[in-house]
Amino acid sequence: xxxxxxxxxxxxxxxxxxxxxxxxxxxxxxxxxxxxxxxxxxxxxxxxxxxxxxxxxxxxxxxxxxxxxxxxxxxxxxxxxxxxxxxxxxxxxxxxxxxxxxxxxxxxxxxxxxxxxxxxxxxxxxxxxxxxxxxxxxxxxxxxxxxxxxxxxxxxxxxxxxxxxxxxxxxxxxxxxxx
Numbered sequence: 001x002x003x004x005x006x007x008x009x010x011x012x013x014x015x016x017x018x019x020x021x022x023x024x025x026x027x028x029x030x031x032x033x034x035x036x037x038x039x040x041x042x043x044x045x046x047x048x049x050x051x052x053x054x055x056x057x058x059x060x061x062x063x064x065x066x067x068x069x070x071x072x073x074x075x076x077x078x079x080x081x082x083x084x085x086x087x088x089x090x091x092x093x094x095x096x097x098x099x100x101x102x103x104x105x106x107x108x109x110x111x112x113x114x115x116x117x118x119x120x121x122x123x124x125x126x127x128x129x130x131x132x133x134x135x136x137x138x139x140x141x142x143x144x145x146x147x148x149x150x151x152x153x154x155x156x157x158x159x160x161x162x163x164x165x166x167x168x169x170x171x172x173x174x175x176x177x178x179x
Contacts, residue, residue: 046153046161048178052087054153054161056103061149063168069107074126076104079119081151090177091116094133101132105165105172112137112172114163137165137172145169 045055059080069075081103089096096116104126106113114137119130146166154162159178164171 042151044151044153044163046155046176048087048161049158050178052178054083054085054087054089054176056151056153056163057082057084058149058151061167063145063147063149069167069170071108072106074104074115074128075107079104079117079122079124079126082120083116087178090179091133091174092135094135095179096132096176105137106134107170108139110139112139112165114172114174135174137174139170139172142166142169142171146171 042060043055043057045053047053061076061080079102083096083101083103085096085100086098088098091114100120102117102119102124104115104117106115114135115126115128116132116134117126117130118132119127145168148167150164150166152164152166154164154173156162156175161176162173163176164173
């Protein structure tokens, strides 16, 4: 009898293992799809001289003139800016590996901080334990106020793209480089 139970048990365990792998794969696809669909547009893209690209997808946020950005606190409070890079990048003295990341900023009066965060769940509340890095951003005043959050890249050198964020009368930027 034990000779029959062992092969039967092995077959059952194998079937359960395959089922669990399929369920995990389905859940990962569901998460990836739900994360990507709400932020399909607009997108900012920068191409490096070797053909590699980096992009940011984000949700439009109209500028509310009666509302100030939260000084020294994360913005947006819920994730809605996402960085995608198929190539490793450097920002200042920090490295960003290949992958997808959420972006947040800590606005200040004369300095902003860019946060690259590992949490990719659309609409998730900012969680600093998921931070990959924080870097200072340059800040300036725009001649014409931006009517909504605008994200763009300036391709300033063969292996350098500056991420630019415009909101109201404020413009901020950070340098991303391909090593």
